[in-house]
Structure formats: structure tokens, C-alpha cells
Amino acid sequence: MNVGAERLAASPRPALLAGIAVAGCLAGALSVRLAYTADISTPGVRAALIDWITLPYIAAGLVAWWRRPESRLGVLMIAGGFTIFLSSLAWADAALPSTVGQLFDILPAAVFLHVYLAFPSGRLTTTFQRLVVGSAYALAVGPQVVKMVLGYGSNHLLVIWTRPDAAQVVERVQLLSISALCLVGIGILASRRFRSGPPLRRSLAALIDSFALGLLMIAGLFVIGAFAWPAFTTIQHLTLLIIGISPFAFLVGLLSARLARSAVGDLFVALRAEPPPEHLRDELARALRDPSLALAYWLPEFQSYADLEGRAIDLTAEADGRTTTPIDRNGARVAVLLHDQSLDDEPELLNAVTAAAGIALENARLHAELRARVEELAGSRARVLEAGQKERQRLERNLHDGAQQRLIALSLELRFLERQLADHPDAVKRLDDAQREIDVSLAELRAVAWGLHPAVLTGHGLAVALEQIAARAPVPVELNVDLDGRVAEDIEVAAYYVVTESLANVAKHAKATRATIGIDHMDGNLLVEVVDDGVGGADTDRGSGLRGLADRVEALGGRLRVWTPRGGGTRVRAEIPCA
């Protein structure tokens, strides 16, 4: 089993993760210490807010990196956590760390924008996104350096030329631009949420909402900062509080993936009971939480995907917002899952579910293949029968238009000749003999042509054709035909042979005193029923011709049933679909 193997990557070494965790804790502690030694108001609140972001981001990043090594998101979140910590270095007494801290003052905003837009793969998928995030980084660092060179801030090493009004202009441009980029980011998130389709999982939706809220707060904060409006500090605290929520939402998302893995456990239990193939889709849909899930099985013999009934499926015709995941087993394609795009975010879940369902999927595939073969066989049987029927019709027609007409014309010609030779008794006698030969030939030819195909059926339909059959039957026959007009010719022919063969059996075996022929139209089926009051116990397998009849009826998708209890008469009933 192999699902999107290219997405799987090795987990980071535990020592590395542990090292980062320790570094994170130290960074948290250092922030607290810096806050309390710095000359700032409410150091406790400030330090708590820094750690409120640093620690959860690093923790969630570590979990993400460990659980989803193929995603770069974990690394990004860890970077986000440390960036916030770095910005707290601005509180340091020493000039160098303070310089670094002040340089990183705005950077966290760009990192968070990056994290939010890169969720869940950790990669930015479009050029536009890359442009937005790249601009944010550039704006966070470039103008920051310029500001500090112009004397913005204090206790740092970059100040060269003290021009506070110029620094303020630069800051205003910087903050408003980043604010605008955050709003663009909200737009990107909103469009992603719309495209995700109905089975978007609730935890995922909540996460995207928390990202959007975080961006909104940053945008607002920077606008307020740019114009030095009051209440900046309160909004700043609120913003940091909200940004710190995202890792928790992210962890809840991960947890729900763990819950999904318990759904995989349920799937295992369900599959152990060997549910019928037609229930497999429902089980998988439940485990993947995608009610729109569909399965297409690969039938190598037909070089086509098919549903469980063996009907071909065109994968290219699938709708937007849906994607396919191939499922292979022992190097051979088994099936394709057609699912909602949002499931691509959970390759592990897909992998686990398809692995759990491996044998069941293979069974279902065999089921589909069998059905496809049966369909094909039925189709070819129908084609063979139809070709035979057409050929017989053609032969009958040739005899009718050719030999039969010519013989009658010839016979008429002999009549004329006979009249001219009226005074040659010998010749007249020989002509009479010839006439009689033609009579016999015509009768034989008529029987042959009739045996090939009952022309009256083609020309005038079942109701007309059965009059003669009923009148010629070996026992009194009641004929009940309840048909409006004609049905397809192959169906008429099959029905006709069901009647004639059944009546032939009545004559041969049944010792019946009467029979009834019923033709009716019911629920899209032509019903043909022949009932006799004979001895019953007909041999339905050998010699009775019933097998051939069943073939004919089944080739048209119908079925033939025979009730023939010993001493209880025989009832032959054919149902042929004729929608």
C-alpha cells in the first residue's frame, strides 16, 4: 500500500527536538528576566504575553515537526516562537542584544503571516502568496534598519543621523504597508475556506478563523501604531493574546487527526466483520469523514476504472474541489479514491485508512471485475443472439422474395403452357406432375422459411402472430394479449419463442387438457406466461428447450422461471425488460 509516498519524510532526531525544547524554555525564562530588569511598566504582563506566544508556538511547532515531518509548518512555528522571543531582547541593558531585539520588533508579524498562509504544508503554493510574504519580510526588516539609523528607539548601535520626523514617516509607511499585506492575507485565507467545500472539518475551519483573526488584529494594531493613536498598548496586548491562540487551535487540529486515527481503529473492527463490498465505501467515508467519497476500481483487463457494478467511470469528468488518491497494492493498482481536496492535508489519515482497507478493497475490486465480465458476457450473448436472429431474418426474406416468388411465377407459367398444349394429353400430364412437384417444393420452402423466422411477427407484432400459434396448439388455448402496440423486435421474438417452445412442451410431455397464454406489460417488463393443467414435473435442464429459452430471455436482461410441481401443471413465466 502506498499513498503519496513522496509526501512522507523522516522525522527529525529526538535529540534535536529536545534541544529546541530546552532552548525554548530558556528563551521563555530569559524574557521574564529581561522584563523584570528593564525599565518598563507592568513587566509581568509583558513577559507573560511574550511567553504566551513563544512557548506554545515552539511546543506546537515541535509536535508538528515530529508528527508531520513532511510539513515545514513545524519549523516555521518554531521560528515564529523564537522571533517573538528575539523581539523581547529590546529590553536588554546591553546595547548589542537590545539592537537585535529592536531589529526584530516588527518581524514577528511577517513570520505569523507566513505561518498562516503556509498552513498546512508549510509551503507557499502560489507566486502571489510568496510575493505577499516576501514583501512582509522585506518591510519588517528594511525600513526597521532605516528607522533605527534615523535615530528611532534607544540604546542601540545603529543610530547615525537623528531625524525623528523622517523616522516617523518611514515607520508609518512600514506599518501601514504590513497592515495592508495582512488584509491581503485574510483574503487568501477566506478564499481557501470557501474552496475547501462542504466536508471541511470543523477543527480546520476554526484554525483558519483564528489565523484570520490574528491577521486582523495585527493589521489594526499597526494602523493604530502608525498614527500613534491611544490605547495602543491595550490593543497590542490583545493582539499578542489572540496570536497565541493559534497554536492551541493547531494542536486541537492535530488532536482531531489523532481522533481520526481512532476512526481508523473503528474501520479495522468494521472490516474484520467482512462487510459486503457495497458497504465498503460507507465505512471508508466514515473513517475519512468525507461523505462525498467515491471509489473507482481499476480493471486492468478493460483498461478502465469502474464502480462496484463494473460500470466504467471516467475520472477526468470529476468536479472541481475534488481530487483523487490512487491506491496500489503489491505494485498493482487497486482503486482510486475520489475525495474532497481538503483530505490532501491529511496524507497520514488517507494512508492509514487505505492500508486498513487493503484486503477489502482488493475484494471489492474483484467483485467489480466479475460484474464487468458478467456484463460483457451478457452483452456478447445478446449480440450473438441478435446477429443470429438478423441472419435468419435475412435468409427468410431472401427465400420469400426469391425462390418462393419464382416458384409461384414458374408454376403460373406452366399453367399457361398447359392451356396452349391442351390437345397434347401426354404433355399436359407431365406438366401436371411438374406442378405437383412445385407444390411440394413450395410447401417445403414455406416450412423452412417459417422455421427461420416468423415473418408475421416482424410485420404485425406479437398479438397477431400468436393467433395462429394458439389456434394450432395441441390443446384448447386461451389467448390473453394485453399490449398497446409493439415492443422492440428482439423482445417480441423472445416472447414468441417462449410461447411456441412452451406449447411444444405441452404437446410432448404435459398430458394437459388446456393451456393459457398471457402477454402483459407491467412495470417496464413484458410478461409472458404459459400455463397448462398437465402432469407437471417437466425436466427444466435437458432437452426441453427451456435452457435455450432462458438464454434468449436472459440475454435481453430478463429472466425465465418455470414452476412444474409433479401433478400440478406447468407454468413458464418470462419477464423481459422493455422500458
Added chain:
Amino acid sequence: MRVAIAEDSVLLREGLVRLLDDAGFDVVGECTDAEGLMRSVRSDRPDVAIVDIRLPPTHNDEGLRAALEIRSEHPEVGVLVLSQYVELGLALKLLAGSAEGVGYLLKDRIRDVAEFVAAIRRVADGGSALDPVIVSTLVSRPRHDDPLERLTKRERQILELMAAGTSNQGIADKLVITLRGVEKHVSTIFGKLGLPATRSESRRVLAVLMFLRA
């Protein structure tokens, strides 16, 4: 007596025309399909139309449809349908409602020129002609408490001739008995079968047919 013919086989059509010419008929229409026949019936005013039941283009039911159309739209024109096979179902369709001026014969019958010509004249005069094969199929059809068993052999013979459309005079000639004798037999037969007596020969064809078919 004016005749129109619809027959797509050239050999047979020419043979028929010659036969009819020899027998003193005036062949006013020689057609190869149903449309041509309908035109001829409308413009040439034949007394009787002779129709092959299988006509182009499909050779399915064109001939029968033309026959039925002539019967409903030109009731004064007799219709004699010829077929390679005689089918009870087709006879019943053709004679549905009335046996006046209608005939249905196996194509082979044209070789017995005298009988055939008599049948044409009968149909043209508003009588009927039903192929003996149809009649014998009906008469020999298995029945419970077969009422035909109450008939004498001679009565059965007469019943079959009646059903085929033969007139009383025709029956008398064929069986070499007096017309009076035929009439007596006919009323006995109707009495035994419980059929209402009728003087119309074509009406009694239908009565007998329906009786036999039931």
C-alpha cells in the same frame, strides 16, 4: 371488371396481369408499392384491388395497411390480399367488423386459375374469400365439448365452404347438390351452432369466423 394490382415481384406481377387479361378482367393499375396502389384506387376506380401483403419499402405491414385503408376509405372497392403465409391473426384483422368485399388467400392459389378468378369476382361483388388453410385451422382447432362434433360430415363440409366465403350456389355446384338442399343444410348448421340466421352471405362468413375463433 376493373382490377388494380400491387405486387413488387416483376415475374409474379406479369403472370398475374396475363392471367387476369386471359380471364377477361380489365387491369387498370399495375403497381409495385402501396402508395402506387392508393393512387390507382383513387384515380382508376377499380372494382377490386389485389394486394401483396409484403410490399416495399420495408416489406413489413405496408400491404396490409393499404388493404385496410382501401376498406375504410373506398368500401365500394373489393380487396383481395395475397400472402406467402396465411395467418389467422391477419385474417381477423382484415375482416374485423365486416367480411364484405374482402379476401385473403395464399399466393399459391393463383395457380388454380378457375378458383382464383371466382374468388376475385366474389370479392369485387362484395362477397368474401378466405383461404381454406385458415378455415381448416379454425375448424380443426381443439375445443372443449366441441360443438362441431354435433355436425354431420356433410354439414362440416358446407360449414368450411361457407367460412371460405363460397356462395350457396357455389356450394351447390361444388358438392353437386341442389341449391335448396344447401339452404336447408345451412339453416340446420346455424341451428346446431346456436348462431342467428342471416341471409347475407358475407355476414354469415363473419359470424362463422367469430364462432370458430372463440
